[in-house]
Amino acid sequence: MNIALAGRTVLVLVVFSHSIFLMAQGHLFAGLVENLLLMSFLLYGTLNPGSRLFGPVQRKVDEGFWLTIDDGPDPGDTPVILDLLDQYETKAAFFLIGEKAAKYPDLVREIRKRGHQIGNHTWSHPQTSFWAAGPIRTSREIKKCQDLLTEILGEAPTLFRAPVGHRNFFVHPILRVLNLRLIGWSARGFDAVSTDSQEVLEKINGSLGEGSIVLAHEATAIAPEVIEGILKLLQTYDEPVVGTGS
Ligand SMILES: [Zn+2]
Known part of the structure; x- marks a missing residue:
């Protein structure tokens, strides 16, 4: 696993854990919102063909x-x-x-x-x-x-x-x-x-x-x-x- 992927994985796990922690502490709404934002962020990077969230994608050429x-x-x-x-x-x-x-x-x-x-x-x-x-x-x-x-x-x-x-x-x-x-x-x-x-x-x-x-x-x-x-x-x-x- 390279450093960039490891960093992203840790970040996702931290945010996910934090959302669960919030819900467990009784902050149900805040935890759900954080969780939904995280899932939307991941889905955008995954399903949008033009998204550069996970890395570069070439969509144009310099000429012609x-x-x-x-x-x-x-x-x-x-x-x-x-x-x-x-x-x-x-x-x-x-x-x-x-x-x-x-x-x-x-x-x-x-x-x-x-x-x-x-x-x-x-x-x-x-x-x-x-x-x-x-x-x-x-x-x-x-x-x-x-x-x-x-x-x-x-x-x-x-x-x-x-x-x-x-x-x-x-x-x-x-x-x-x-x-x-x-x-x-x-x-x-x-x-x-x-x-x-x-x-x-x-x-x-x-x-x-x-x-x-x-x-x-x-x-x-x-x-x-x-x-x-x-x-x-x-x-x-x-x-x-x-x-x-x-
Ligand atoms: Zn195809």
Whole structure:
């Protein structure tokens, strides 16, 4: 455990203990308020994808736009998306799920061969429970994916994206050990849950701004049309689409 995490853990335990102490002393209301504030503070840092409460998250690039594509590799979508990116002469970052990468290692190598970046998106993408995972499970989710991608690619990824952007108390210390940078986003169209590509593209267009990191997904019903729509949309701007977030 590093010093920052140890410090935060001690602080949380002290505040939590103090709230219990207050309640035990008969100051029920004050103790409850303190307890609720502590829980709200922790939930904000955990569930808000843009929160920097537990550590840094990159949500912008210095110039242009950065296209990022999550949840692959996918045998149906990845080859189509790679061809689209070539057609529009654009580079992107693919945040891959370890379990899928294990099934389709050739697709992982193909993404790299075509000149795109590859990032870690956890081993099993536990989107409903990652925020509540303990240190061992959090570490296993990140490290198992990291080890597999490193084995396939011959070099370790340096980018990480949390499932649905949720973090927990333990993510940042693990990222530091594995030399991973947490990447968020600033433009998205909820394409993972929508079936209307036009609506998705309108939302992305509405949230695009200077230095936007654009979030898109593969392995959805509308992935290729959304990606093509984004590529067309980005071409209407003077800003370049950068293939790297650094
Ligand atoms: Zn995802």
